[in-house]
Amino acid sequence: MTAVAAPSRSDETVRLFTLRSAAGSADERAEIEDQLIRLNMAVAVDATRRFRGRGIATEDLEQVAYVGLVKAVKGFDPDRGHDFLSFAIPTIRGEVRRHFRDLGWSVRPPRSIQEAQTKIIACEGELYQQLGRAPRPSEIAEHLGIDRELVVEALGASGCFAPASLDAPSHEGEEDPISRRLGYSDEGFDLAEARAVLAPVLAKLSRREQLIVEMRFFRGCTQAQIGEAIGVTQMQVSRLLTRLMARMREELQVELVA
Structure with missing residues (x-):
């Protein structure tokens, strides 16, 4: 007897969103959304990898990513024809960036940059779903009605997070701090x-x-x-x-x- 392969995460996600569209009650819809969230939790965790080691605990990042995943599940419209991940990933990363914006800066950028980041985070998920791909800075600028150069600066202001201590070990398992490896310039x-x-x-x-x-x-x-x-x-x-x-x-x- 030939074993039947279990459906992939992607296929199961599509099936659950189809069921949600046909849900007859709010309770049934909530139950399906809960299944979608649990099914895609690994996706949320994976989306935090680029933000690790920047001064915020991994556990906190993952919790923030789960919040983004919940928003993505509730906000995704399968009738637009795009894959769920094309909407979920930017939504999750936007939530993580919002967390860094509020709690993770060691050197804050100008207020205009912070305000632009807030607007960009709010619209990225929508543009991803409309376009089926990552929006270009020019497209974000047009959507928000702001200068493209301001969008570029806001997207690039990602290096002001909490820095690593110079007293921390250079590498795992070593005792010498980073400061001992710094030369004089x-x-x-x-x-x-x-x-x-x-x-x-x-x-x-x-x-x-x-x-x-x-x-x-x-x-x-x-x-x-x-x-x-x-x-x-x-x-x-x-x-x-x-x-x-x-x-x-x-x-x-x-x-x-x-």
Whole structure:
């Protein structure tokens, strides 16, 4: 007698959502949703892997991921024709990012970035289900009615979470702390080398652009300080720097190839 293979998680998820659509009562619908949640708990745990080791306990991350999974199950509309995972994963990760935004920052980004992150987290799941894929920054910007560059900055502001202690062991099973492996860096040498490499590129910039680069990367000035010096807002400085870096990168590649 040939054994019948158990249905895959994906197939069983589709079957349960079909049953939920035909549910005759709120209690029946709730029971099916509970089965869907238990069936996909491993998916929620797997979605937290990229966030581990950033200062929040793994157990806490998993609990937050389960909250995201519950929201995904309750909010998913199978009639739109997309796979459940294409909606669940961004919903779960959005919930985890929201948790980091509220509790995990050691250095908080500007309020405009935080507010943009909140809006992006709220709309990502919806856009995933509409498009059947990850939304592009331009699509998020159009959906929210905000600048694309602000969306890019908000998506990129993921490095300010709680840092690892320098007194922690370098590797598991070792006693030497990370701090003992840190070498001394002569900042003056690095700056001189950077100036020499970038000299041909900097020569092609306007005086204003040269000042922006000088203040930001050689003097260590903040964007707010640069804005005050050249008479623009901090956000405008951020945009100018983004464009400048793109131009300089292209020019540098040309110089290196020539």
